[in-house]
Amino acid sequence: MKHVSKGMILATMALTIAMTCLLAIIWEFLVKVPVFETLGLGQVARSLGERWEYVLTATGFASLALVVSLVLLLDLIRDLRRTYDDLSDAQQRAEALARHDALTGLPNRRVLSDQLDKVIQRVRRGETSCAVLVIDLDRFKPVNDVHGHVMGDRVLCILADRMRICARRSETLARLGGDEFAGIIEFDSDLSAPMRYAQRMIREIAKPIRIDDLEFELGATIGVAVCPTDAVDADTLLRSADLAMYKAKREEKGTIRFFEQSMDADLRTRVAVEADLRRAIANGEIQPHYQPLVSLRDQRLIGFEVLARWYHPEKGIISPAVFIPVAEDAGLISEMSYGVLQRACEEALRWPDDLTIAINISPNQLKDRRLTERIRTIMMVTGFPLDRLEIEITENALIGDHEMAKQALDSLRALGIRIALDDFGTGYSSLGHLREFGFDKVKIDRSFIESMTQSSDSAKIVSAIVNLCLSLGLSTTAEGIENPGVIDTLIDLGCDCGQGYLFGRPMPAHEIEARLNQHRQSLLFPDDATAPAFPAA
Template identity: 40%
Template structure:
């Protein structure tokens, strides 16, 4: 064909010559092919057996921007570059695969680099053989499909990426996670995922409008890219929910730090159309294969962790654990029973004293709701308050609490005040001021004896409405207290303008303020100084030790609250003390703060050599623990504590007395995002699989099976029975 076209171009063939009919047909075919080439509807190419180009249509070469002679003799794969099937369709066999097979090249899209950019062609070819039947190269056709290819790519991108943020969408994230987990199972690798849910986004969306909400989501996406980098896959999988895939990461120390960086970055203020918006986020973390093997299993684990983070007060991260699965079942039961708790009169109010820092006499109490379930006893507010907020009962419970507290305080002698917590959901209600007014009117309480504790989250969104409500409440005569100051969205602007009577310094600043290298004392001093200048009282929350009490008092806090003075007690007990004139609360508690030490009592495993023992964990800190249950274990003995959930902590006995041992960890524990501690690493399900068990998410039975058995024969130590004491 190339020779014939050459002869036509050189005038050596004439359609009007006295050529035989066959030659005339060949000449007509050549003219037809030449016309096709010039029309740019399609071009021709040929290669030799070594994969080098031997012919290409002149119009095609012109498209590339190079003379024909610069293209001839170049490898096909240098000229026709393969294109990745980014759509995941898998319909086209890769060009290299087809060339290697030396069979027919089915239509395949290739990329051509040109002087001013690149284009996409579709090529196809049939193999040629020589007289001996050996492969001699290809004869092929080509056409420019740039317009249709780009349109297809754009459509595929729309189907795989979020049009608002440019992040991967739910479909692509699901495909990526499923493919990653499948590949990583084969190569025994781990993969973590994060679920990120924005806190208070709906308030911004409702008060500033949907266009502002869209702009906020774009800025959130940009921040996530900045803090997480390019090595991870980030997607928007819902309205204000994001997912992150982190390959080859199972160190919970690294994941926890990354989770906190995300929370801190997302919580910084945003500027949208000249207005200030502040949101937060909660993070749930799960790791394969530890928390799940399949995609749906892992996502469900991360979702439970996210729910726990939101239930813990938001602005937090949580790792998945099997306990969360059990708590989820417990939560469903709480939701069911909570709807009848008011009717069954199971809810009651307890009161924690707030004392004067100078004489420790009670001047106010914080009212805290308690649920005394008829069958299960006391249920923690940390369990049922988040459920009440989620199912929409918090306004009803809040109104009941407000009326109950006013009714109770009205019977108390003297002028002791009561502070009632107000949730952001309550504060957002249009009738909130009327609810307060009704409680005051129906109980006849002096309004100055009622304090409303309001968190900084009420300032998110409509600031003007917030200040209108503050002023309306002050006109009723009640006092206003800013709760948990410094943990959320502090702004000196609203602190200056809002009519607060009191600032409560969050316990996170009080806790450990006397520890070495702790700068919380400076923060406390600054807050106290600011409050004094604004004519406000200050309450240091969470005071648990005498050195903390002395520190916050020296910094100038006017009031103190915490377990050092009293837990929250029933109203009848407060009334009894007030009637008896016993208004001073003597501090009772430890002299000094002890870092991160938790009092516990639970059964764990202790491994020594090939033996496994059952012992009880008494105290736990980042650096060590106290265990009981083995008799006369020598100091210096190396052991491993099985803390549950695949958490093995290598330790050495540093103190030993009778059946009690103090052990020091080889590697310090880390925060689990809540109030607990956990190990950085866990036993890998791949190790359990190698021991002959099926591959599945971690469970304590499988871990115990590969870490030694409790033998009935001679063992190194004597195990003794321990009771809770």
């Protein structure tokens, strides 16, 4: 209908009316009488005026019927055309949504895969080389947690616009989902091109984001896989870049990491460890071990730090350095920690009432709004006194939502549980943390204690930490004591407690109970039996 003009329609109507009038004349003046005679209907005598009246009436009614039908037909055609246009627009929007991210407007994984297939074909023909980059945002989760998903979406849109501008016309950029993006870059033989592309992205993402009265500083960790060096198909290339990104994320956020073949083997090992760990947690194979905590000044045993140990039925002892990071990444750390705490409380109930236990909680647990309730439930179920429990956290656990962390620690302290800041002096050490979170104890990192006798700087740092804690009314514990020569120095400085292999390695409950039953003093003998034994309370 787009090609039919109004003039053509009017001309057609006029011609139709004229033909109708002509047919009425032919019928009335030429055909009617012979037809009536043939059919034996007799003759119909009409005057000339009556005959023309009939012609005009017939023509008028026929024209009216034609006009009404035509109007209805045109209206129907308009509705059909409107429906067709709506369907076409909807189909185009659906196709656009199917190929683009609804929030940022960037191409999605489907477009990325299609484009990557085309680029790989050119690589196979020797026309080019290419690299895939997987870009994962750092410190984005706190934006959602603290300010809500609406603010998180605004931040994502701003970052997507920055990355879109940063990417050149020949470089594909897509959003994979959440806070993860991917890019494709083609290059000739210059392997530094993917690195420059990644560096541009990191610089753009790292620029402060200001929305209303808020300012956010995010970062990005990027994994890179090169075609044809690392893979020659789209799925493997994306997976390789993803592996490189996660490797960089675990080792140092905010960095760029190229894929290495060993990463694939590492992933398979990690997957196997995770599967075994899930089974081990369900079967209660993760056991608490206990390392003595000693009062340095009067040389009393005052308690133990609870440490998780895994005895695999086939592989033997699995190092905590292996399974703790897997538990954290797989979201198993809370379930594992609560299980170890409950078992530790049950075992420690059999020991003298003046011995405490201390257990470290992870950053993920500190974000759990049910943390206090879960710990209180464990205390109620086991009957372990709340004032014999100490919770340790590292400063890294305080990065992010300070208010949530403060509320969690305040609620634990309200139950009568003491709070200790672990590994102080490393990571994100801040005097503001000591003031804001109101800790009961500070544990000085073992790296300073171990080097006290060789490094005057370490000794000065330990002295400064102890003096600071004394002025704030906080007790101190020196970690990693293995050299008897540092004990007198720590006592002179005013350090309260000590922990380390000098006093005993982490032991299972049955060994502790055997030593307690034998003689509480012997509990403090290390394995070599050459260091002095400290009498217990």
